[in-house]
Amino acid sequence: MCLAIPAKVLSIEGYQAEAEIAGVTRQISLRLTPEVKVGDWVLLHTGYAINVIDEDAAKETLKLLEEMCEVY
Amino acid sequence: MKFIDEYCNVELSQRLVERIRHKSAREVRLMEFCGGHTHAILRYGIRQLLPPTVEMLSGPGCPVCVTANADLDKAIALSGLPGVILASFGDMLRIPGSYSSLQKAKAEGADIRIVYSAMDALRLARENPHRSIIFLGIGFEATAPTIAASILEAEGERIDNYYVFSIHKLCPPVIRALLQSGEVKLDGIVCPGHVSAIIGSQPYEFIAKEYGIACAVAGFEPLDILLSIDMLLAQIESGKPEVEIAYRRGVRPEGNLRAQEIMGQVFETCPATWRGIGEVPQSGLRLRQEYQRFDTEKAFYVDPGPPREARGCLCGDILRGVKWPSDCRLFGQVCTPEHPVGPCMVSSEGSCAAYYQYQSHEAALSK
Ligand code: SF4
Numbered sequence: 131m132c133l134a135i136p137a138k139v140l141s142i143e144g145y146q147a148e149a150e151i152a153g154v155t156r157q158i159s160l161r162l163t164p165e166v167k168v169g170d171w172v173l174l175h176t177g178y179a180i181n182v183i184d185e186d187a188a189k190e191t192l193k194l195l196e197e198m199c200e201v202y
Numbered sequence: 203m204k205f206i207d208e209y210c211n212v213e214l215s216q217r218l219v220e221r222i223r224h225k226s227a228r229e230v231r232l233m234e235f236c237g238g239h240t241h242a243i244l245r246y247g248i249r250q251l252l253p254p255t256v257e258m259l260s261g262p263g264c265p266v267c268v269t270a271n272a273d274l275d276k277a278i279a280l281s282g283l284p285g286v287i288l289a290s291f292g293d294m295l296r297i298p299g300s301y302s303s304l305q306k307a308k309a310e311g312a313d314i315r316i317v318y319s320a321m322d323a324l325r326l327a328r329e330n331p332h333r334s335i336i337f338l339g340i341g342f343e344a345t346a347p348t349i350a351a352s353i354l355e356a357e358g359e360r361i362d363n364y365y366v367f368s369i370h371k372l373c374p375p376v377i378r379a380l381l382q383s384g385e386v387k388l389d390g391i392v393c394p395g396h397v398s399a400i401i402g403s404q405p406y407e408f409i410a411k412e413y414g415i416a417c418a419v420a421g422f423e424p425l426d427i428l429l430s431i432d433m434l435l436a437q438i439e440s441g442k443p444e445v446e447i448a449y450r451r452g453v454r455p456e457g458n459l460r461a462q463e464i465m466g467q468v469f470e471t472c473p474a475t476w477r478g479i480g481e482v483p484q485s486g487l488r489l490r491q492e493y494q495r496f497d498t499e500k501a502f503y504v505d506p507g508p509p510r511e512a513r514g515c516l517c518g519d520i521l522r523g524v525k526w527p528s529d530c531r532l533f534g535q536v537c538t539p540e541h542p543v544g545p546c547m548v549s550s551e552g553s554c555a556a557y558y559q560y561q562s563h564e565a566a567l568s569k
Contacts, residue, residue, distance in 0.1 A: 133238060133396070133422075134344065136204060136205040136206065138204075152203050159351065161354075162347050162348065162351060162458060163458065163460065171204070171205065173399055173452050175396060176318065176319045176345060177318060177320070177348070178320075178321075178347075178351065180347070180399050180458060180461060181400075181452055181453075181458050183451050183452060184451050185451070187450035188205060188208075190450065191448075192209075194429075195214055195425055198429075199218055
């Protein structure tokens with residue numbers, strides 16, 4: 131129910147967009163994320179992009195994890 | 203898949219587990235609020251990997267499970283009204299109500315359609331102008347804005363046969379209710395990931411400030427969850443509880459402001475009844491005055507009769523974190539995913555379903 135998966139936005143028309151989810155193309159709604167641009171990754175929940183995925187933050191978290199685990 | 207596979211890295215997970223084991227000095231009790239986290243924790247065997255000092259309890263974060271029978275009974279009754287098509291997320295269909303389930307009602311002739319999105323429900327309304335489409339509006343803050351958006355769309359297109367039965371629920375108020383009751387003692391909370399994508403991390407501040415309980419917002423992959431546990435232990439150790447985000451790629455402190463705005467435009471808070479917890483003030487969402495024509499409560503009347511609870515089912519206690527699925531005598535014997543007695547065995551986020559699916563029966567019973 132609260133699951134959301136990463137989707138890559140391929141094209142946008144108004145509030146509708148085509149996005150790729152694990153190799154499958156689907157229509158999604160951008161009503162909750164009008165700032166989305168083509169090429170952005172979004173978190174998709176029940177057909178709606180509920181947030182734009184922050185790619186920099188994603189990299190930083192991985193780096194943090196690497197650093198945290200260095201001594202273990 | 204990008205943004206998922208990297209966070210499933212086994213080697214890094216093992217090292218993080220080592221770090222947590224090393225760090226964990228005293229006994230702590232953490233609650234993962236969200237049913238999605240419960241499933242991930244069991245699926246990846248995280249509970250077994252953690253040191254014995256770290257106890258993980260499951261919380262009430264399963265929207266389907268916390269739906270009160272009275273509301274479910276009402277939904278079933280609504281589906282039986284002439285001219286109605288009831289649209290619902292698939293999760294709800296097999297949940298046993300007091301007397302029936304949506305699935306049974308469907309088998310008996312009610313027109314119930316499974317939809318994946320509020321957009322699909324709206325499409326049904328466009329395609330069936332002479333029928334009344336009732337969408338079962340269930341879910342937490344991750345889902346409520348999508349349904350609010352569908353109502354705004356219906357308004358824009360002047361669709362007049364689309365209705366929402368809003369039984370949405372809000373997470374921070376129920377966390378407050380749990381803490382206020384004093385029934386479970388917690389040191390830290392793994393806060394929901396996708397709910398927080400909408401509301402941000404700020405609404406949890408009161409947990410750290412007023413109750414002195416550590417908080418970390420987590421994603422759903424093993425490294426996300428382990429990172430949140432690591433953060434919680436550090437906060438507990440330092441005696442400085444706060445709200446951290448272990449899921450920064452998906453959650454900003456302020457959340458998704460546009461989604462909050464849409465949700466606030468269409469809905470207002472109201473008291474809501476949670477299974478096992480009872481009525482919690484400000485924990486539900488109802489349609490605002492301006493949108494009442496989309497509200498089933500205003501457009502339809504049903505009386506499903508007094509609600510009843512399934513005998514022997516401990517879902518209510520499990521949702522409050524005071525009982526384990528293994529405490530239920532019906533678990534795995536009478537109650538299975540094929541023949542569920544309570545909602546926690548049906549929902550993809552239910553604790554009983556998770557234990558049944560990922561642990562051997564013996565393991566669950568001996569927990
Ligand atoms: S095992 Fe079944 S009957 Fe027991 S608490 Fe879980 S859902 Fe309820």
